[in-house]
Amino acid sequence: MTNNNNTQKLKGFDIHAVRKQFPILNRKVNNYDLAYLDNAASAQKPLSVINAISEQMSHSYGNVHRGLHTLANETTEAYENSRIKVAKFLGVPKAANIIFTKGASEALNLVAYGLMNEIQPGDEIILSQMEHHSNIVPWHFLRERCGAVLKYIPVTEQGNLDLEVYKSMLGPKTKIVSVVHMSNVLGTINPVKEIGQLAHNSGAIFIVDGTQSTVHMPIDVMEIDADLFCMTGHKLYGPTGIGALYAKTSIQERMQPFNGGGEMIEDVFEDRVTYNDPPFKFEAGTPPILQAIGLGAAIDWYSQYDFSEIHAHENSVYNHAVEQLKSIEDFKLIGSAENKGPVLAFNINGIHAHDIAQILDKYGVAIRAGQHCTQPLMNSLGIHSTARASFGIYNTIEEADRLVDGLKRAITFLS
Ligand SMILES: Cc1ncc(COP(=O)(O)O)c(C=O)c1O
Structure with missing residues (x-):
């Protein structure tokens, strides 16, 4: 089951119709139309997300789970519906x-804390350099507190993980392998299924950071066979303050809770405490209710589109930009893996990346x-x-051209 299957899709990808749904795209920055190319940092929000949060607050707001009144029940339903949408x-x-x-x-802090008891001095945790x-x-x-040894899969010049070295790193001491699905700098999409199989063959827990990948490709956590997989709302056109962690049932049982408080308990006595069932065991206190509902709305909004059309559009804007930029002397693309998402990190020889970003901002082009x-x-x-332009669903070829023009002007100004 992948995330692209079950929702009624809009016919044909209409970029103008998409853009109309983002009020912020109408604004000017320094007297220029905003060209927002900082989506890997955080994406803008469509009206349906803004309205979902505001309508919840205006019409049906209460605390979740423990209420016996209508508003609490309605809010609980909306909150739990969002969990179903994320799943x-x-x-x-x-x-x-x-x-x-x-x-x-x-999510990643919860995982590391939750698995702390599993780590003995000398146990190895494999991450990657990206x-x-x-x-x-x-x-x-965990290195500081439990004596874990951290190892890093190296990155090749092109921006891929060196899987031969990874294979040689695995062994009986490997307890955890945790890697990013799509790099926020190189754009590389890592072969997580293969990395996970190798981790599992060594008896290690396999964790995937899906923060960037969830925005640029259909995700099937079952197919990847990750033990844990995390995502975030604010890069997926949803609000800040909300993310999600998938954890296999067997791992949920092994993980210690991270925060203590209301809702995550079953019974509390003066001398002992028992915990609620997952996922509530890991959600102490009043959760980010409105943010979760906003994330549900973002998923609904995003899922109207055919994901392959969104991704083809984003990649065409990315490819257009790269093709133009390659003609600039001293331009260096950082990350040229074959399988990559629309993240364009680069440097211009002799010019500081911060200066480039500041000059582009003068022309209304937002990069990081x-x-x-x-x-x-x-x-x-x-x-x-590096400087980094990162593309999202609403970016256009014209905005890619503005990036290129602005960069040429910046180079003339700064050289
Ligand atoms: C690959 C990756 N992992 C993790 C994070 C952290 O995400 P959050 O902002 O939701 O904490 C980011 C944010 O940029 C990211 O790009």
């Missing part, structure tokens, strides 16, 4: 395997510059930072 989106049969978190970072800090720092906690929370990747590539 369906990820190809997961049972909604109970979906834990709401405040984002992908919190991980976001969110999939590195929580494992450093810096290390993109991937310092080990930057170190492995021998660079300090």
